[in-house]
Amino acid sequence: MERTPLIIGAGPAGLSAGLELTRRGVIPTILESTGGIGGLARTQVDGDWRIDPGGHRFFTRSEEVADLWRSLLPEDQWLAVPRSSAMLVNNRYVRYPLMGRDLLLQLAVGDVVRGAGGYAWARLRRQTRIERRETSFQEWGRSEFGRHWYELFFDGYVRKTWLADPENIASDWANQRIKPIGWQLSKNEQAVDQDVFRYPRYGPGQLWEAAAKKLADAGVDIRQNAMATSAHYDGRTWTVATDRGDIVTGDALFSSMPLRLLVTMLDPAPPEHIRAVADQLRHRSLITVAVALRKHYDIPYNWVYTPGPNFHVGRIQNYRRWSQDLCPKGFNGTYLGFEYFLLPDQDLWLANEHGLGAIVERDLHQLGFKNPQIERVMITRSKFAYPIHDPARDRSVVRIRDYLREHYPSLHPIGRNGMHHYDNQDHAMLSAIRSVGKYFGENVDPWQVNTDLSYQEQGLRR
Template sequence: MESRRSPIVIGAGPAGLTAALRLAQRGVTPRLLEATGHVGGLARTPRSGDWCIDPGGHRFFTKSEEVMDLWNALLPPDQWLSVPRSSAMLVDGEYVEYPLVGRDIVTKLGIGRGLRGLSSFALWRMLRSTSPGGQPANFEEWGVHEFGRYWYTTFFDGYVRKTWLADPAELASDWANQRIKPIDWAVRRTRRHPSEDVFRYPRRGPGQLWDAAGAALVDAGVTPTLNTRVVRLWEHGGTWYVELHGGEVIKGDAVFSSMPLQSLVKALPEAPRKVHVAASTLRHRGLITVAVALSDHHEIPFNWVYTPGGEFSCGRIQNYGRWSEDLHPAGWGGTFLGFEYFVRPDGDLMAADESSLSEIVEADIRALGLGASRIEQVMVLRSQCAYPVYDPVRERSVGRIRDYLRRRYPTLHPMGRNGMHRYDNQDHAMMSAMQSVAKYFGEEVDPWQVNVGRDHHETGVLRR
């Protein structure tokens, strides 16, 4: 047993839980702290009776066998579903398949708009081939060069403005290749490998997996300490001191942190001014998920519907019945939808009362054409720091903070989406945690190298 070791893990989302599990597997009992009253972070599954909601929508796919093995160890095979991916852009009342398919664009939006889009696409492709190489300066430039001005405006401009809360010309483009596929121009589309269009999903939502992780930790002697916010931490003589909001100070030999990177820097009293300035530039997007159960059944054959048009306030709509029928009561025959609103963490909508929020949601239900249906159930979930913002200063600011922490605090391990301020999937958050634990035990690895490639994310290992 590694009884001499006493690591502290901050945050009980996918990264923190994975780090704690890995430590426990290697004979170390960490102290696991969580600021909220639940484990799982954004990947939790709030419940109200037999109603379950998935905030953000969490598809389970990964290229890592190690991640897959951990998923399989936490949940038995009968608790996993294999779900075909089916997403669409809702444009002018038409559901256009997403990722975009050339034939479907023309079929749904008509020959005239198809030809206009094709001419714009061809023009920008020609300009791109004759212009100097290099990374596009911003997301708008990337989108226009990838799809042409017409299709970029039709499908992406409004959506990005709503979901990133910024002008696309003011957003970095380095996440785009990982998240957005080019148009599929195949005349006859062959069936892709199952891992490309099927993902795994826990029957009762993503929180089922992370609740199982929490239970596994309790069995290993590690009980997450909930509702415990870290306010300050410092290191002296090889020992870490972590002050909690109630005044208690706990000690450890290392810290694994998935708290927001800017909050971590703020909690380090010795960080120099230039590092604090870099941290102050990092921004998040908040997320409000409103789950609405409608009494009537409406055939919406998609997991996700993206809503770029101005007639919607929401950015995306989840169709929970397409994720898993176990997210709603058995035998229920209505339509269970999740409306996603991307907001500023300190904005008015994040603090809006239920009445104001209801008006916005009801307007979106009408825009979807379902205004006549009776509402049976409503659940609201607010997530303040859901997604990091990729503005032009993010990479430089994160790099400055990362380099300082490496030099000054080699036993401090930032990890996960918020801990590294990166647009990671949950498997990347887990991988950064696994590598952080490996580094803690002396292995030559660099967790900051997880998810730095430009390959598209949405492929991976699929096995039971």
Template sequence: MQSSRNPLIIGAGPAGLTAGLELVKRGVTPRIYEASAHVGGLARTPADGDWRIDPGGHRFFTRSEDVADLWRSLLPADQWIAVPRRSAMLVRGHYVQYPLVGRHLLTQMGLHRGARGAGSLMWHRFRRGMGSDHSGSFRDWGRREFGRYWYDLFFDGYVRKTWLTDPEEITSDWANQRIKPIGWRLSRGVDPMDQDVFRYPRHGPGQLWEAAAATLRDHGVGIALNSPIVHARYDGTTWMLEKQNGTTASGDALFSSMPLRSLVDALEPEPPKHIKTIAARLRHRSLITVAVALSKRYDIPYNWVYTPEPHLRVGRIQNYGRWSRDLSPRDWNGTFVGLEYFLLPDSDLWVAGDDGLGAVVEQDLAALGLDASTIERVIVVRSQHAYPIYNSARDRSVVRVRDYLREHYPSLHPMGRNGMHHYDNQDHAMLSAMRSVGRYFGENVDPWQVNSDLGYHEHGVLKR
């Protein structure tokens, strides 16, 4: 028996495609509208010949068996590889393992710096024990957790560079999930980092989402690319979406992973002025990933290198060779890295052409000790709404917008990182989509409670 349900989905990233798969599993055929020319969102894998780029460095780790089962169902076992996670911070010419390890901090950068950092940490821990310094800003959280010296050395500059604002203006919520405390393991036995292993598709994260899109199409789901939505009209029972080209589509429910502030702007009738004003405070960072292939081979034993120091414009470096050999041509024996630049959508670097960007990249390569004269390939990937910003207005604004939408649009289901303006990993985006579909079917679940555990950290050991 064919279902009479007729839902619409905005966005073909992890949340939108997962919602589509969940609906199909329940016997419903949705329609999906994606503004860009590709599926996968930030988790796509742009390609240039045999070169493949992961714009964000996507680790496939989850505590949800439903998510893990879905991943396994989309790609066969031989298309998954095990990737040990190795990260470091490049500070004062030293690669310092991240997450931070106490014995490295005390010795690796010199005994003087180690003693100074330990003394600063003890002082801040003493003050915390006395009940002072309880601000919710990232800066105060960082000083309480690491002491002022190590916070200033490792985190202050990095946060300014990547979040494009003063750390005092950022809440600590995302830090509680993303930044692990110092590990004070004194033994030189088994390193916990050796047990931090994640799954990864051989050809990058987009391989998974392209498989998801193919599965949906096999089940008759239409995925319209290059289809930005400009208006979302609701008459109390039916949704009418208007695309930029003027064509429309109607349905009984709307699942949206487009940026929350853009959704509010698109709604008709228009929400009250105060709701639109609140939504307008929600901001995003953009990301430019510059993939550089160097014919010379450099020994960089890390997946990621974070660069907090101000003389480097790049915020983070990916070493694609540590992710998967299949991201580069089979006979390639050089170095393939991705330089990540975090910026606002209207910044000078975002609007600059590739020539202006190239000059910045060459300066950073030189500062990193990488010979720009050995460049063989450069690929630029731009992601406009890559990361929601956690400023002081974010929590209050999102709650007020959420509550308004729930009351006035009961068949509207915001989901995913941008749809909920929440710094989710792709597994959290998928869970919010799964719960949104459950809510559509009358289940007592709350998608907004996904990834609300402040103590959550990514750390995975593969189960064989």
């Protein structure tokens, strides 16, 4: 039987599914709703300027993923970038991941005393009580860092970037994303020195554009600006329509579009209770404002987190510390990316360059740049950037997953949005690769990708 799979989405998951299918001798059709390649991991280009919307560190423990990355770009197109992140609290830069030495030397005396006391109390409680596993991020953070240091570094940041009360956010992602305090007291902490990541010279999209070219050379039809609007399944064949009038058919459907939207466009439609739980799934949107300043400011970090209420921005990328090739040759100023998190229906989503520019200028002043000479402003919008892990997410996703397995056996949700799971880039890829294996009859469960409680990003994977 001829295999004719369809893929929705040309981000890391969709393209990885395409690469694995072609490796096995099958040519899929890919539908991408935008005019870009790479999803959130794209590189937006504006003249000689390049924008990474989300700051993508390339790290994996999977040799399978590492081999795929290396196969797409030659070695001279990869950079080894030391991780140098910090949190800006009370006008003080504190390195992140948090190190005990920095907390003791860089914070104000009051923050040291209150923080150390709260941390010691939290440690004592964990050792002397049998506590249930923390279910909310707030519970997890107070238990891990103590109340004061949790509130100083994480509470405001999570409220700002997740757009929800930390008490109403599940904690399951925290162990993978947030490292505990390191208490090595020497000046040359070996763990920090080894924290190095790969990064494509011209931004993350360079890798995914290479993947798209490889697929096109193999005969894969990648249709951009083709948003899927309906997906009909007759028990054997999928028929997908797009907003530009395409009608494509296939024997299987791999979908990296938001799971909530996928459920709404299925035909025959799932029952009302499945559509209701799907409607509860929420996403965060992201607006990245890239700002080039004529003056050089010494920010010795590639990523700055801003948990304080005095900042509107959630994170700031220092692009020249990611790659000098993200800005024009000869540019000696400062090139920053301001990341603003919002819900998809918030007014800020529709703000024009002037309105966003005013917000950025206020944040620049908070950074201490009193008279910044702005040379260029560039804006990138990502509507469904990150799935929100709230208490309803686990129950809803399991019910949807089980229903889809039973009634649409040749439907394969993949990736961060397709499975509504806050995955790393390599996990999104693995979910797609495993789904292709399932398509070929292998006894694998793609939903088990990235279920480890701990997955810390550290060290250069070669």
